[in-house]
Amino acid sequence: MQLELITVGARFAVIEMKYAGIWRAENPWKVFVNGELKTETDHIVTYLDGLEPDTEQIVRYEPVASGGMVAAEPVEIAFTTKHESFTLNVRDFGAIGDGVHDDTQSIMAAIMAAPRDARVLVPAGDWRVKNIFLKSDITLDIAEGATIRARHDRENLAYLPVTQTATNAAKATNAATNAAEPANAPCDGYNGTGLLPLGTWEGESVVPMFCGVITGIGLENVTVCGRGAIDGGANRDEDNWWFEPKRIRIAARPHMVFLSDCDHATFAGITVRNSPSWNFHPTLCRDFTLACVTIESPKVSPNTDGFDPESCDGVRVIGTHFSVGDDCIAVKSGKISMPRSLRPACRNMIVEQCYMHDGHGSVVLGSEASGGIENLTVRDCLFERTDRGLRIKSRRGRGKDSIYRNIRFEHIRMDEVLTPFVVNSFYFCDPDGKTDYVQTREPLPVDDRTPKVESLEFRDIEALNCHAAATWITGLPESKVGKLEFHNIHVTFSPDAEPTTPAMACQVEPMVRQGIIAQNVETLVLDDVRIEGQDGDELQLTNVDRVVRQ
Incomplete structure (x- = not known):
């Protein structure tokens, strides 16, 4: 075992025990900082706080003796x-923290007054707010015992408009709708495109969106940390966010944390719960870290995805606990209606080292991924009681840039996951999702609207007590899944397995204890794949060009 520093702030650090297991170590360890x-802890990833700024820290892990024996070296x-x-301290700016008074203005005053490298401290208390906007080069420290509690009275809340166009946008020589690169002539906005992306809702910018409880736009070097909580206050009351959730009332529901076009953002240690919709939604961000965060929403809460990065570059999710009402993680890159540059x-x-349970999917790619997803690794994670484990959602209409490539899942343990591996190229989302264009199993001409699942690799994965099928994989007949690899895979079925639908697509019936179902695949690699307890054939292949057994 060895220690790795995941991230460090002025008063905290996140440390990972490498090669010590998944989520929890076999035995606890005592953690000393500078001899104290x-x-x-038995957690593989630990949030350490109470550190002194600008100080060398020597962190020592010593194994706790078990049965009179010490199992490892310090x-x-x-x-x-x-x-x-x-x-x-926000109290010094007039914040009260009694759960009744609105403390938004006082907290914002502290943030706006904070100089570079300052810490804005939210101490223990119940802090009622509308929205909090972050700024660059500060740390928002939500202390243990502090809860930032969001209001839900729509008529008094700010919202973000749709994407705005720069005053000098006419100078751009490359139209943003057709070019992924910056304009040749100088232009303001995101990446020189003359566009300012603000509110987005499910991969589009067509309606205003209420500001996130925590919002950041165009920032750099911002940290939110602490052992406190952010509570979105959502429930199913008639005036609240989960009542008739798809209906737009003034603006679309807010995300708990919304960041757009930010560099070097870190969230560590905090708990978020009862989000109005998606919990974390960074879009067009670079170098984003989520470490030792707890994300909680009831299983029946609508669209409360845990973490949905959209068109981001350089994302780390480590040591985080998910229990939500939708997908735990859903990786996205917008719909085709968005300008290509956005x-x-x-x-x-x-x-890495995340625990996900009781959501729809554990780690999901898509379906709003018209810009593509590439170079993604999921490893050393534990999934329990989610509907699907590793899930790809796609459909016709996402576009030729919607390419899933270099996707790797390894060293993962699942229990009571209904269908552990799903690739669904007929996902029936959006108003046209059940039309013949999206759902027909006949091949259609390949055009600018045709997506592609190019390469997926699964290694060292155990999925116990499944229900529907070991895998449900289907590419498009005109755009097959490219190379699909399974290495060292072990799947068993629950003795109490009940029929369930493995994927959200038309023409898919409930099933139970089925083996490897794969359709429309170019190359299927099966290396040490063991399926135990299935009913019928282990392999159910349709339109698979090549099967490689190793």
Whole structure:
């Protein structure tokens, strides 16, 4: 075992025990900081706080003796915490924290007054707010015992308009709707496109969207940390967010945390719960870290995805606990109606040492992925009681840039996941989702609206107590799944398995204890794949060009 520093702030650090298991270690460890016992933990990834800024920290892990025996040697890691210029307490700006008074203005005053490298401290208390806007080069520290509690009275809340056009946009020589690269002539807006992306809702910018409880636009070097909580306050009351959730009332529902066009953002240690819709939605961000965060919403809460990065580059999700009412993680890159320049591929993403349970899908790609998804690795994760484990959603109409490539899932354990592996190229989302164009199983001409699942690799995965099928894989007949690899896979079925539908597509019936179902695949690699307890044939293949057994 060795220690790795995941991220560090002025007063906190996130440390991972490498090669010590998935989510939890077999035995607990005592954690010392500069010789002082800080905590005892069996979590693979640990959030350490209470550190001093600008200080060298020597963190030492010592195994706790079990049965009179010490199982491993102590390990150490050294690092220096970041600089902190000032601490500004929101109480000193008039915030009360009694759960009744609206503290938005006082908290925003502290944020706006904070100089570079400052810490804005939200101490223990119940802080009622409308929205909080972050700014660059600060840390928002939500202390243990603090809850930032969002209001839901729509008529008093701000919202973000749709994408705006720059005053000098006419200078752009490359039309943003047709070019993925910056304009040749100088132009303001995102990446020189003359466009300012603001509110987005499910992959489009066609209606205003209420500001996130925490919102950041065009920022850099921003951190939100602490052991406190952000509570979106959503429920099914008639005046609240989960009542008739698809109906637009003034504007679309807010996301709990919404960041657009930000560089170097970190969220660590906090808990978020009861989000009005998606919990975390960074879009067009670079270098985004989510570490040791807890994300909670009831299983029946509508569209409360845990973490939905959209067209981001460089994303790390590590040591995070998900229990939500929709997909735990859903990776996206917009719909084809978005200007091409605002839907680059979501790329270079790592999900590691996360625990996901009781959601729709554990890790999901799509379906709003018209810019593509590439270079994504999910490893060392635990999934329990989700409907699907590793799930790809696509459909005709997402476009020729919607290419899923270099996607890798490895060293994952699942239990009571209904269908562990799903690739669905007939996902019936959107108003036209059940039309013949989307759902026909006959091949259609390949055109600018045709997506492609190019390469997927699954390694060292155990899925126990499944229900519907080991895999349900279907590409488009005119655009088959390219190369699909399974290495060292073990699947068993629950003795109490009940029929369930493996994928959200027309012409798919409930099933139980089925083996490997694969349709419209170019190359299927099966290397040490063991399916136990299925009814009928282990392999049910249709229009698969090549099967490689190793």
